[in-house]
Amino acid sequence: MSPVVGKPVNRVDGPDKVTGTGRYCGEIVLPGLAYGLIVGAAVANGRVVSIDETAARAAGGVFGIMTHRNTPKVANQPRLIPSLAGQPAPGESFFPMQDDVVHYWGQPVALVVADSEEAAAHAAALLDITYEPGVPVATIADGRASATQAKTLFGGLMPATDERGDVEGALAAAEVTVDATYHFAANHHNPLETSVTTAQWDGDRVTLWDSTMGVRASQLTVASLLGIPLSDVRVITHFVGGGFGSKAMVWPHVTLAAMAARHVGRPVRLALTRPQSFTSNGHREEQEQRITLGAGRDGRLTAIRHRKLSVTSPFDDWAEPATGVSTQIYGCDNYLGDHQLIHGNTMTPTFTRAPGESLGSFTLETAMDRLAYELGMDPIELRIMNHPPVDNHGNPWSSDGMADCLRRGADLFGWAGRDPTPGTRQEGNDLIGTGVAGAGYPVAFMMPVQHARARIFHDGSVVIQTSAQEFGIGVTTSMSQVGADGLGVDMDVLRFEAGDTDLPNTTSAVGSMGATMQSSAVHNAATTLRNDLIAHAVNDGKSPLHGLSPSSVKVADGRMTSTLDPSIGESYADLLQRNRLLDMEALGSWTPPGMDTPHGLLTFGAQFAEVAVDKDLGLVRVRRMTGVFAPGRVLNPKLARSQLLGGMLWGLGQALLEGNQIDRQSGRWALNNLGEYLVPVHADIPDIQVDFVEVEDDVVGPLGVKGVGEVGQVGAAAAIANAVFHATGRRMNELPMTAEVVMNGGGPG
């Protein structure tokens, strides 16, 4: 339909990145810049008894030290609501350094500001802090007895229980049942850029360069905490070095940077160190999930009971919601999904790529594999027969594609003819297995109205603006494509501006919704401007198009022509110049479908993996992966493929490498650096194939974009675990599946 949407154009922000000239938020040059460093609590529970600053202050280069004794009291502590909702979005409903109580290890207890990073680190090391420690409870093992049933999640935004039919009755009556319990270690996002904020005051107004996934969320949260008008807080973000959820919510350091800059009377840069990125921007919580499936001999599911137990902070009812996919991807009349919480000595966990559903789907999809073995059915056929045409409320999918993803994936991967018997294929020391999993990710709709502005100058050049920033996924590029097509101009004459709260409001780019929200608003702004320009031309007595009906005017390359006679026409620039208009602009807005939309909203996919398991050492190597997805319209296949591939590799990391635990005695994270918390590297990558199933969707937005940020990860770990079973005959009930887990028969349950 259109000239550039859907084309694999190169990133427009690429040149700045390959030459190293793009400035990230920790690279803003300001005269008199000072460097802040947070000092985290060295106990996980207790009280700060004393802080002796004498040696630190004498160390030289120190501009100021903040502790609970001199940190300003926050004006208004907002409660935790996901940044997608367009309200203040603190990572936790708690602000540190307001009193002497310590709730978790690493909680900020002091902030040193000095003339260099080194000087700040040196002075911080000289702070003499004593504590009165209490006994921490920070793990499932220690907190199990105190677990309670959660009523709501996310500050009341979501019910924590989802129930229909009679699960217990249906399970008791089921011809076949499967029951499995899993333990999942905590995960950390570890974007390569740790979170950083640079703050500068000008009188009563503060500007923050903040490495965030949502400039608006930072503005709302900081204004609320400081008690100043929104118009006095400007947040700018031009480059972000990855987020994966760690920058979706606004953590205390953002506001602390503003407080510190005021305290020392200079601009301050406050970056989390790599170890602090394990303690200060949330994590995917340690969790246990239990699933029980009931089915008939024919393979039809009759009951699903899916329960999650996890650790949250003392202040928030946060749990990644784990049952949003298991309640609807397969049809089942009797369902119970719920969440139990342990309030322990950790910070509030947060969104981590494919939040909730990556582990929720792991649980469901490995259970489906067990069921396929129980029934002696092919796991693909079992999934296809249970995948319904409607969601759990009986609403038709806005678009589907699940069965096609499974079938296309089976073809690409070479599934046909697979002998399902476990432990039958061996190559040298390696046991070889293959596995499959379904994938789904909810399309979120809780956002406010989205806005964008399109402006054309009388020389024909164009600027399109929205506030939500680029953070690596390529919105600058894909929105340039959408704007160019909407207005009917070449991409070369158009610049997309974003990452600034002074621009028209769009919500944080989280939950895979960035592309959907922004593209809808940008599309509407650009087409509104196009229509305004056409209306101007047909009403202008001097225009060659005068008197034509607007519907018989088309635009390409910035030139309006009659559809009846293409030789009749003029350019936008001609029209503007003749009328002595310096520019014309239009605002576009888009109202997301409400939560009551009569459609099922999931993005579907299918994942396949082949593994080799060293039978003596338990080492698992993924040899190849195939992922097929149906994400609606793909704005730019080059960008989308890269996002999905990255997601699949996150699934591999989650399956085999990534895990952390809190030490029960000290309440401290055991790992706090990239040398010990292992993430996939070049040498780990298998041969990966990504493909698309095209589906049209006219519910999710004018362009039908469903998003690719999360679904690539969903199901990847399950496909790997199912392949490990096929290879070894052993079920793995623990992630990551380290060599110890594989050798020791797979963990609990």
Added chain:
Amino acid sequence: MRVTCVVNGETREADDVWPGESLLFVLRERLGLPGAKNACEQGECGSCTVYLDGQPVCACLVAAGQAQGRTVTTVEGLAPGSGEEQLDRVQRAFLATGAVQCGFCTPGLIVAVHDLLARDPAPSDPDIREALAGNLCRCTGYEKIMEAVRLAATS
């Protein structure tokens, strides 16, 4: 102390350098060259890779004083001129294949690939994986980076 070295072809001086400072800090904070990134500060991610006398090093692990009198080349110094046509072939290949997402790993990777191709003009896939195993990327899934190396090798 004062540190003098040749950076991207120009003699540069940094004054009042604290002996504990890293070369990475001096490049980023004192010489205005933010290309090499600081992502782990302990030699585990490769984001800070620069050439020191023609050898790729993690600038976070090099003390500033060790650069005294030596030659440093950063990602900012790889392109012979400005403008997209003037980019180094490795930079062009990263753009063409879409090997860049958030871009935080990119400068270090580009220097590492530049070095790999200088040593081995036609590396095999396992050689590429091995050579780049110390350069973490959290966004791309690495496949596009492999493609970029293959493309750069043939251009």
